[in-house]
Amino acid sequence: MSSETLLYGNPAKFEIDEFNQYVMNTYGRFPIAIERGEGCNLWDTNGKQYLDFVAGIATCTLGHAHPAMIKAATEQINKLHHISNLYYIPEQGELAKWLVEHSCGDRVFFCNSGAEANEAAIKLVRKYAHTVLEFLEKPIILTAQASFHGRTLATVTATGQPKYQTHFEPLVPGFAYVPYNDIKAVEDAITNLDEGNSRVGAIMLEPLQGEGGVRPGDREYFQGIRKICDDNNILLVFDEVQVGVGRTGTLWGYEQLGVEPDIFTSAKGLAGGIPIGAMICKKFCDVYEPGNHASTFGGNPFVTAIGTAVLNTIEQDNLLENVKSRGQQLRGSLQSLIDKYPRLFSEVRGWGLINGLEIHNDHELTALDIIKASMDEGLLIAPAGTKVLRFVPPLIVSEAEINQAVIYLEKAVKYCLKTKGLDS
Secondary structure, three states: OOOOHHHHHHOOOOOHHHHHHHOOOOOOOOOOOOOEEEEEEEOOOOOOOOOOOOOHHOOOOOOOOHHHHHHHHHHHHHOOOOOOOOOOOOHHHHHHHHHOOOOOOOEEEEEEEEHHHHHHHHHHHHHHHHHHHOOOOEEEEEEEEEEOOOOHHHHHHOOOOOOHHHOOOOOOOOOOEEEEHHHHHHHHHHHHHEEEEEEEEEEEEEOOEEEOOOEEHHHHHHHHHHHHHHHHHOOEEEEOOOOOOOOOOOOOOHHHHOOOOOEEEOOOOOOOOOOEEEEEHHHHHHHOOOOOOOOOOOOOHHHHHHHHHHHHHHHOOOOHHHHHHHHHHHHHHHHHHHOOOOOEEEEEEEOOOOOOOOEEOOOOOOOOHHHHHHHHHEEEOOOOOOOEEOOOOOOOOOOHHHHHHHHHHHHHHHHHHHHHOOOO
16 A cells, blocks of 8 residues: 555545444444544545544644644653653653643642543542531532533533433432522522531532533623632532633633632643543642542653643643634624524624534524534534534634635535525
8 A cells, every 4th residue: 555545545444334343332423534634624534624623522722733742742752651650750740830830720630531530529529528628428519500521420420411311320429400600599509408417518610511502601600609619618610621721712711700710620622632631729628648549541751741742832822812813703703604594593602712603493403414514515513412513623723714614614504404495
């Protein structure tokens, strides 16, 4: 096989049916196989090019094959890729220092994913409640309806969406749910749940709900939550797995809300697509001791070296300004689509480069209809529920690429409306 064929793909190289014989059917995959990427572009095994506005679901911070990541990965793999947390790891210390110096946190625990980071936060909340607040029975963690916190048993229980919990009972006890952006519901829940030796020990929220439909938090609501936590000795935990690391136009989502959490989690964009998770907390609630929590691969030299390279690139290349500008451009263009197709689209919402375009609930078209048609045009976007299109391109996306994405999207919309015989 020639190098040219290897680079651009061969239809015979990848057989979906053969793939499905060996890989468990846990994803509803689209019928394409991605082979390579560069910047904000991907190519499948047939050589078709796509503009990538999924970015590994808000993960490929610097896009694909970024020189800074290639350099860091090459240098580190040639030196040391993994040992164990039985020993000090200089690269881990460097990344932890960067995170502390650029956030409200004081201490960092490294793991491999967002779910693991949230699991670490949940365990920390429970230990803090038992050892500092001296709860004699169960501390309760309040989370929001329509939230998403992961797929482990604890984090899927924390997730306020029953569809993710079905058939996985019995769920982990100690969680209760309230509507998002509803301060009265939180106040009522704290009153109703505080009985005897059981009370609310933490409130765990996403600054912007990603899987729940790209719904930003209200500033006034989050400031009210912070006051409630302060007044009632409750820990405030933010799940920043999807919105952190510059995606909102600020380094952390909590900066959009004018409050600081006691604990927050990060993962997706932290190493630009290399598996990593982090739980960051303030010093006063760092009650972990050796043996309380661990991760074999967490914070190894390879991933933390790349994580530091990604974060340094965000800072050195002033990517937060690009996120703000391109996000404003994208929302403006999507609003123009709403104006052209008012019977189809109802709202665009988001921060920076995490944005959702909502389809009217009563419209025949679904998010998947438009996503599939967009894929045919050469644009990859993701759903956030059945009626929301999610746009989370790499933070390096250009003005021209935003314009091209909207052109592809409108072509897909026109195709969907025409094939279904619908008016705009």
